[in-house]
Amino acid sequence: MVADTSAVLRWIDAHFDDSVARLRDFLRIPSVGADPAHDADTRRAAEWLASELRGIGIEASLHDTPGHPMVVGRAEEGRGPRILYYGHYDVQPPDPLELWQSPPFEPVVVEGPHGPRIVARGAVDDKGQLLTILEALRAWKAVHGALPVPVTVFVEGEEESSSTNLEPFMEGHRGLLAADVVVVSDTLMPGIDQPAITTRLRGMVYAEVTVGGPAQDLHSGMFGGAVVNPIHVLAALVAGLHDDHGRVTVEGFYDRVQPLSPEERRSWRELGLDEGAILAAAGVDRSVGE
Numbered sequence: 001m002v003a004d005t006s007a008v009l010r011w012i013d014a015h016f017d018d019s020v021a022r023l024r025d026f027l028r029i030p031s032v033g034a035d036p037a038h039d040a041d042t043r044r045a046a047e048w049l050a051s052e053l054r055g056i057g058i059e060a061s062l063h064d065t066p067g068h069p070m071v072v073g074r075a076e077e078g079r080g081p082r083i084l085y086y087g088h089y090d091v092q093p094p095d096p097l098e099l100w101q102s103p104p105f106e107p108v109v110v111e112g113p114h115g116p117r118i119v120a121r122g123a124v125d126d127k128g129q130l131l132t133i134l135e136a137l138r139a140w141k142a143v144h145g146a147l148p149v150p151v152t153v154f155v156e157g158e159e160e161s162s163s164t165n166l167e168p169f170m171e172g173h174r175g176l177l178a179a180d181v182v183v184v185s186d187t188l189m190p191g192i193d194q195p196a197i198t199t200r201l202r203g204m205v206y207a208e209v210t211v212g213g214p215a216q217d218l219h220s221g222m223f224g225g226a227v228v229n230p231i232h233v234l235a236a237l238v239a240g241l242h243d244d245h246g247r248v249t250v251e252g253f254y255d256r257v258q259p260l261s262p263e264e265r266r267s268w269r270e271l272g273l274d275e276g277a278i279l280a281a282a283g284v285d286r287s288v289g290e
């Protein structure tokens with residue numbers, strides 16, 4: 001079956017203002033997950049989402065964790081692979097407040113270089129992206145009556161604070177979350193006119209390293225330069241994580257890294273990314289390594 005998307009896109013255009021109004025409602029909830037003073041707000045964002053999903057006709061509920069609740073919605077419609085959409089409803093703290101030109105949780109539309117855009121904390125991370133998925137589901141159901149494939153919507157409230165409860169929750173709810181395809185809403189697009197489907201993301205590794213040294217504080221005039229300073233050892237350790245070409249020197253680091261295929265290299269080249277513009281945005285004039 002070839003799905004008819006043109007009617008869905010027309011429906012989305014015709015109801016654009018309603019979608020923006022819902023996004024504004026979502027943005028007004030100060031779901032600062034890392035700040036306990038906002039715990040009630042953060043939960044309210046989860047409840048708001050679950051109720052939106054139900055409004056679309058997708059069964060949804062909150063699952064409590066030791067931290068913020070998980071929102072899981074499931075639609076058992078259509079046939080074929082199950083798609084799981086992941087996103088997060090928590091936002092970064094808005095500090096420093098004095099740098100905001102409008103209140104962070106009162107969305108405003110401002111004219112930008114590419115047209116009007118909404119400014120509010122979380123608008124582009126991740127509430128805006130997340131709602132595009134909900135609005136697409138809503139539009140599809142409004143036009144076609146039912147989704148073409150089974151869908152799961154999985155939204156957490158701790159992405160901005162290391163997703164502490166994500167992995168244990170996934171381990172404990174394998175059946176609920178089982179899916180054939182996962183689509184992560186929390187990614188970027190190369191440019192305003194270049195929507196993207198991101199197929200890989202970098203990961204992070206944390207390590208706590210303790211370097212021992214002298215038994216007590218030493219006087220620099222007496223011992224400076226004569227004994228090893230632990231800060232020099234730490235600095236050498238950190239500097240040694242990369243070689244002169246920026247390659248990671250940690251043993252085994254590249255063992256499971258797959259080489260890029262010629263097609264991938266070609267498609268990346270075709271994106272036409274402007275390295276100079278990227279470096280300029282970072283305020284530097286050269287890049288290093290990977």
Ligand SMILES: [Zn+2]
Nearest residue numbers: 125126159186
């Ligand atoms: Zn995010």
